[in-house]
Amino acid sequence: MLVNDRRPLSSTSASREYRGTVLALLVAAIAVVVGSTCEAQQSPASKKPPRPERTAATRAVAASRLRDIYRGAPQSWPPPHVDPGIEWHEIGLLPEVIHPESNPVSMEKVALGRTLFFDARLSSSGKLACVSCHEPGLGWADGRGVSEPRGKGPGRNAPTIRNIAFQSAFFWDGRAASLEAQIEEALTNPAEMDANREQVVGLLARIPDYRKLHDEAFPGRPIEFAAVVEAVACFERTVVGGRSRFDAFMKGDAAALLDEEVLGLDLFRREARCMNCHHGPPFSDGRFHDLGLSHHGRKNEDLGRYRITHDPVDKGRFRTPTLRDITQTSPYMHTGMFELGGVLAMYNAGMVTLKRQPFERDDQEFPVKSPHLKPLGLNRQDLADLAAFLATLEEPPRGMRPPRLPGLEGPPVSEER
Secondary structure, X not given: OOOOOOOOOOOOHHHHHXXXXXXXXXXHHHHHHXXXXXXXXXXXXXXXXXXXXXXXXXXXXXXXXXXXXXXXXXXXXXXXXXXXXXXXXXXXXXXXXXXXXXXXOOHHHHHHHHXXXXXXXXXXXXXXXXXXXXXXXXXOEOOOOOEOXXXXXXXXXXXXXXXXXXXXOEOOOOOEOOHHHHHHHHHHOOOOOOOOHHHHHHHHHHOHHHHHHXXXXXXXXXXXXXXXXXXXXXHXXXXXXOOOHHHHHHOOOHHHOOHHHHHHXXXXXXOOOHHHOOOOOOOOOXXXXXXXXXXXXXXXXXXXXXXXHOXXXXXXXXXXXXXXXXXXXXXXXXXXXXXXXXXXHHHHOOOOOOXXXXXXXXXXXXOOOOXXXXXXXXXXXXXXXXXXXXXXXXXXXXXXXXXXXXXXXXXXXXXXX
């Protein structure tokens, strides 16, 4: 509701009461989490007491001042609160997508890739398609805690593919260095779609409409599995946002953000320390960090990046996800165990600190939580303002109907509305 309510604070008393009710519910939800989850995860010595809350009048004055600041050029904004050595980039509008020279974009290739994205016949079971875990109506994620398409893995939350064109490492552990490599593994991984290359090529070869789509996309090229991968990657690079209220604010619409959202923007860049990891237009540094969620030495252990590099430094590290469209892609973290209020409360407490078991006291390779995570001392107003700002990163509804699949009866191909 906060996302779609674009009425200025000077609107009617009814609208003020509406926003106040929504904000009060959000504050109450966060307070419950702060009072329960974080108490169990942080020792009293590591806590930082919340800073004093402000009156409505004081908050209004602060919001007005900050609105004037942030409506200016980013170069004039106050510097973010980041740790030494962080190579941060300012948050802002998304750039143009650059397609790789090895896989240039064309309308025909996008059309083929879009069709393949929705086709479950690519999977060995005939029941799983790319869209099964990346549903447009769910922020291009799947709304589940963890995705287990074949009932035996991968056991991690499915991240959104929106704005995937701006990533440089793929999967939570970064094991794919290109989008094409990520798609190929997702298609052929026995724990996911388990596609058989020859059967996929045969599918396109025996269906006239698929042959036509392929020949238009890759004129003069024989049908091969690599073309399938390239077409899907080409389509996914067109799944780009940039129509959020935050984007409207950055384009000059000073009224696009409410007062609490402007306060949240400033918190995000400064006191909440979010830009240590979530910076740049995609709101992600694309790097790997340990948040203390590896379950090291326990039943659900997932050591993340370490399984790829075998470097002890990478134990428990996972790629920083984008925060764009975050309100559409819950639940969160690679474990899929948290909602937004819980995540903010945990960051406010400094995140989880794993405790060594007696037999781990001398373990030189024990996972070490990121030093960028520290108790913040934010109060309930701060947490609600921060959540309100994150909601401004949500893209407006833009449905996409499944295309007509060649060789099957179905609705005609429909472009994104």
